[in-house]
Amino acid sequence: MASILRHPLCGLFFAFIFGAALLISGCATPYVPPKVEEPGLTKASSFGGIMSFAEQEDLRVVWVHGMCTHKEDWADNRHALLQQAIPIGSSSRNTVYGPRRTARVTFNHSVNGHSLELRFLVWSPLAADAKIAIGLDHNDELKRASLNRDLKNGLIDDCFSDAVIYTGAAGDPIRSWMRSEVCDALGGNISAAGRCVIDNSEPRRKTVLVAESLGSKILSDAIVAIWQTAPASEQSRIAQRLGDVQMVFLLANQIPLLNAATYSPGAARIAADKSADRASGSLLDVFASARSRKNKAFVAEPSGSIRFVAFTDPNDLLSYRLFPKAYLPADMKITNVIVSNDQTYLGLLERPDTAHCGYGWNPAVIATVAQGYDGKRLGSIPVNVPHSCGLGG
Known part of the structure; x- marks a missing residue:
């Protein structure tokens, strides 16, 4: 029997049966349209998107990419998505380069007479050198199944490696640059002592934060570090600027997974203690502390409520x-x-690469970031941008 199962014709037969089953069963997208959940409520409440705020007053948007190598054209891609989703018209484009060709790509628009500034932060070049040794194994000497080869070269060596790099000492340059960029977005600059000092001459403006994949952890760490290192004399001003943040959109939130790299029993005890000071905790802790009336450093009411929106495909690992x-x-x-x-086949599999990086071309995700949610149904926009991921398509 075993010899029969190993026969080439047997393999073709089972491949045919499997293919026929796929055709008969079809494929499913169980969360099209998406499901909106607000913990503690039976029906999720409405919230705004970029356009909702831009129509009312000056707005700054800070958008951070995720794992896998990204070039400056990623910013143009995301900007094009927003132009498809909302009527923001033409813009001026400016790029400020940092160490190793990191880039802050800024598009400036005018909406209803208000300034809309879109900042896209490209940190990927800071991880490039650390990936060189990994690439030494990319050769044709070893026979690999094509699917496994593509997964290794793409998802593992180029993408997952970013998370490994970031959590170690090699991630220090990324942390430093992102902290500087977030400080700048809040209207400050990094002092010689490495602290974020707010410049009161910089006007306050409402802010929306968008982070993809690993970018969620990188952005979170930058905000936490700015808050942790702020001296008492600066904390009130930083709290005020954090109070201007209206929305935080997380596309493939990785904060819980990557926070495990720095887990400690002491931190867990503090998190469980409702009476403890959480100023040194997570992203939610920092915003809660900055907005709390009990915070002695807080000198001004936040300019509005804040909402964290996490987009998740259940098949995204x-x-x-x-x-x-x-x-x-x-x-x-x-x-x-x-x-x-992406589609789920036979209830068994969704492509792991597109499940993770498909948020950037999911019509409902982009529409929600751009337009918000009316409490009834999420919007959807036609997305005409390149679809590229770990398996090259």
């Missing part, structure tokens, strides 16, 4: 929902948007 903590102030909201980035 590297994405996690957000869950509220009991101590969060009433003006901090959490929403989870459950999506399907």
Whole structure:
């Protein structure tokens, strides 16, 4: 029997049966349209998107890419998506280069007479050197199945490696540059002592943060570091600027997974203690502390509530929902948007690469970031941008 199963014709037969089953069963996208959840509520409440705020007053958007090598044209790609989703018209483009050709690509628009500034932060060049040794194994000497080869070269060597690089000492340049960029976006600059000092001459403006994949952790760490290192004399101004952040969109939230790299029992005990000072905790902790009336450094009311929106495909192996903590102030909201980035075959498999990086071309995800949610149904826009991922398509 075993010899029969190993016969080439047997392999073809089973391949035919499997293919026929796929055709008969078809494929499914269980979360098209997406499911919107707000923990603690039976029906999720509405929230704004980029256009909602831009129509009312000056707005700054800071968008951070995720793992896998990204070049400057990623910023043009994301900007094109927003132009398809909302009527922001023409713009001026400016690029400020940092160490190793990191880039802050800025597009400036005018919406209803208000300034809309879109900042896209490209940190990928800072991980390039650390990937060189990994690439030495990319050769034709070893026979690899084509699917495994593509997964190794793409998802593992180019993409997952970014998370490994970032969590180690090689990630220090990324952390340093992102901290400087976030400080600048808040209206400050990094002092010689490495602290974010807010320049009061810089006007306050409402802010929306968008982070993809590993970018969620990188952005989170930058904000936490700025808050942790702020001296008492600066904390009130930083709290005020953090109070201007209206929305945080997380496309493939990786914060829970990567926070495990720095887990400690002491930190866990602090998180469980409702009476403890959480100023040195997670991203949610920092925003809660900055917005709390009990914070002695707080000198001004936040300019509005803040909502964290996490987009997750349940078949994305590297994405996690957000869950509220009991101590969060009433003006901090959490929403989870459950999506399907690709088709699920036989209920067994969704391509792992597109499940993870498909948020960038998911019509509902981009529409929600751009337009918000009316409390009834998420919008959807035609997405005409390149679809590229770990398997090259």
